Amino acid sequence: MDVVVFGAGSLGSLVGGLLAREHDVTLVGRAAHVERVRASGLRIEGEVEATVHPAARTTLPARADLALVTVKSFDTERAARALARCDVPTVLSLQNGLDNEATLAAHLDGRTVLAGTCTYGARLLGPGRVACTGVGEVALGAREGGPSVAADRTGRAFERAGVEHVVAEDMPRRVWEKLAVNAGVNAATALARVPNGALSDPPGRDVAHAAAREVAQSARGEGIDLTEARAVASVDRVVRATASNRSSMLQDVERGTRTEIDAINGRIAGPDAPVNATLAALVRTWEDAEGLRES
Ligand SMILES: NC(=O)C1=CN([C@@H]2O[C@H](COP(=O)(O)OP(=O)(O)OC[C@H]3O[C@@H](n4cnc5c(N)ncnc54)[C@H](O)[C@@H]3O)[C@@H](O)[C@H]2O)C=CC1
């Protein structure tokens, strides 16, 4: 299969690199990474060790069988416009946050846009080098839920490459459940400058639980079957499993780069979600002060 990965940063390089063990993969990323991958391949380190030789470019190729979207959520709109000019029948988002698939679908008439969630951990170590910080799983399926021929075909491609995955018929609930975890963990850890494990006990745990409960309430308002108990249990499970991790939002704040607050807590913020509104307002205040929200 010809697979193009749009956004070869941490996650895109890892998943693209794993797929390159079996498929013709093209990584689309920034110049320094692209040049190094072209010159000496992509080195995967950590929980998976491999050196692979995908193609690498700074712009999309003319065609592919499958596109993975792994840009940050604030770049989804731009990615969607670029993908509209690429002849690719199936597009799978592995991003965090809500509405990425809807944004892609709005620009990609006649294509199949699949929803995905990913619990692999990835960190770009430098040009040509990515760390697998945790072997997780990709869940993928129809963005509206139910069966999908394109999802089955994509699942078989992941299977052949040895990428842990599940083809799921309940992607809307899974995307919302991942949102509950990210809403509970990311902003709280970024603002308090603590690793995920600091949310195991009060008062951090109370903030994380309250944010996740609001996500479950909002999900049910949109017809998604996500209970507050399930959302809270997911937060606790992820906090335990990733206790020493620094969340992606904390890493963004430490690096001084824009966060995904708009697609996570910001998506829930409102009068019925005061905890998410407060978390979103504080992170946006920091982004404004750093001049990160202008582009
Ligand atoms: N890193 C991880 O372990 C995980 C990340 N995610 C999600 O995956 C998404 C990506 O996250 P990361 O890989 O961590 O972010 P990242 O910032 O490392 O990677 C995104 C990359 O896309 C590149 N990019 C954006 N627009 C581009 C364009 N027009 N042309 C070429 N390259 C372009 C950026 O330069 C950057 O290198 C986010 O939504 C994140 O929440 C989900 C699960 C795990």
Ligand SMILES: CC(C)(CO)C(=O)C(=O)O
């Ligand atoms: C699951 C979690 C919270 C792990 O750190 C994550 O997805 C993130 O940091 O963005």
